[in-house]
Amino acid sequence: MITPMAIERTFVRTRKLATLLAGATLAASTTLVAGAAPASAAGPCGSSYSRVGVYAISRGDGTRTGTLEVYYSSSARKNCALTYGYGAYANTRSWKRVTISRADGSQEDTDANYYTYYAGPVYVSAPGACIDVAGTVPDWVTRELNNVHCG
Structure with a gap:
């Protein structure tokens, strides 16, 4: 026969176990987040590259793609x-192009295909010169920048 005292002990043990598991999960997730990207981690182009520009690719009506x-x-x-890709085109297979x-x-370098995440990386050596760069997501929605990032 199950007594009220036995039910209470089971409840207390279950609550303690749940509290311990929640604490362990929080500690593990904090460790994973904190340790996910060390400062020396390589970016998408390589460890010595720093981002110098971020540009939205948008349709004529302003919808970012x-x-x-x-x-x-x-x-x-x-x-x-x-x-x-961005919005409906992020993490989905769609036409992506970068030049x-x-x-x-x-020295033009292009990568284009139906990709899930991104097109590229593509590279150009242009010390002391300006570059042209363009991105397309999806077909026919393109952002072009000419004579930029001069150095």
Whole structure:
């Protein structure tokens, strides 16, 4: 026969176990978040690259469809670019394209396909010169920047 005292003990043990598990879960998730990206972690272009520009890719009505990111490495003396989907195009298979070149049109590097996450990275060496960069997400929605990130 189950007594009220037995029920109370079971309830207290269950509550203590739940509290311990919740604490352990919180500690583990805090450790994972804090340790997820050490300061020395490489970015999408490589460990020596720093982001120098972020540009929205939008339809004519202003609806954002993607993001164009530009990076630079002073040690490699190169620029790098990627195109990500945004909103309905984020983390879904859709047409994504990124192009980078020197502003004179030379050394063009392009990556384009039906990607889930991003197109790129693409690279250009343009020390002392400006670059052109463009991103497309999805078909026909493009952001172009000419003569930018001069150095």
